[in-house]
Every structure is written in C-alpha cells, then in structure tokens.
C-alpha cells in the first residue's frame with residue numbers, strides 16, 4: 552500500500568467516526584472534515600518513541616473510534632511523527648519531550664493538505680504533564696485510549712477517558728496530565744494559524 556493510500560485510509564476512518572459520533576462540537580467542525588483535502592505532500596517517515604505506546608492500547612470494542620485507533624496502530628511505524636516543542640524552548644519538561652508525539656493526517660503542511668482543518672493522532676506516555684497553554688485555533692481532543700485530567704480555563708480539573716470529547720475554544724488556556732496509562736487522542740484544530748506555536752504565558 553502506498554503512503555498516500557495509507558493516509559487516505561486513515562482519513563476515511565476518521566470521517567466515518569466523525570459521522571457516527573453525534574457529538575455537537577465535532578459537528579461544528581464538519582465543513583473541514585468532508586472533502587477538505589486539497590492536495591497531497593508525502594511526509595516520509597519519522598519515528599519517535601511515543602509511537603511504541605500504541606502497541607498496548609485498546610479502545611472499547613463498542614467505540615465508534617475503535618477503527619480509528621486500530622488504523623493508526625496498524626501503520627504507526629510508517630507515519631511522520633513529530634513534536635511541536637524543543638528542549639531549548641523551555642516550555643515543556645523532559646518527561647513530556649521523551650514521551651509524546653503526534654502524527655498529522657491532514658493540515659496546512661499535509662500530508663493531505665487543508666488550509667481549514669488540522670487533524671491527527673497524539674500520544675502521551677503515562678504521568679505526563681502538558682502545561683497550561685493557549686492558541687487561536689479552537690481544538691477538539693477525542694480520547695481514543697487511556698485517560699487524562701484536563702483543566703480548561705478557570706474550570707476545576709476534570710477526568711476524561713475513552714470516547715470523551717474535550718472541546719477547547721479559541722484562546723482558552725488549557726492543560727492536562729495523563730493517568731498511569733498512556734493516552735491517545737484524535738485531535739482537530741480549526742481557525743487561526745493552523746501551525747501556530749502555543750503560548751505558555
């Protein structure tokens with residue numbers, strides 16, 4: 552299977568899960584989901600240790616997102632895994648840098664090119680703190696496996712696990728800490744600069 556076919560397959564799995572989710576926040580992102588791809592850039596392969604966490608993750612059998620997790624897991628070693636932050640930025644700790652990564656399937660840099668939506672899988676190891684940050688894009692995290700405690704704005708921290716949808720509005724300060732198992736999320740961004748570096752101030 553070509554790389555293009557792999558990404559098209561992942562995108563198809565995401566579209567199917569999005570259609571089945573019935574979540575109102577996900578529905579609001581709808582225009583970018585359908586037919587959003589405008590071109591194709593082959594990203595090549597880049598591996599990070601975080602990809603290994605997908606070896607031992609399971610979604611609930613009845614989850615509409617299980618096919619998405621399974622599809623990413625099947626091709627985890629041929630994806631382009633990346634990180635937004637570097638050690639010299641000083642914004643996230645060494646544990647997070649050693650244990651997180653994401654693989655984009657659609658976004659302004661491809662592999663399926665879109666200037667309206669960004670989507671991919673993000674993986675964090677156990678007991679990792681993603682500190683408070685914000686960005687102009689509104690964001691959705693769909694928990695595929697594992698769990699984490701999220702803090703959105705001034706709200707009290709809230710525990711989220713499989714199939715939960717966490718919506719982050721534009722500019723809202725947010726953070727999370729993963730539980731004792733690794734976390735996998737399907738993420739979406741729309742609005743603003745789709746590759747904006749988050750603000751940690």
Ligand SMILES: [Fe+2]
Nearest residue numbers: 686690719725
């Ligand atoms: Fe965010």
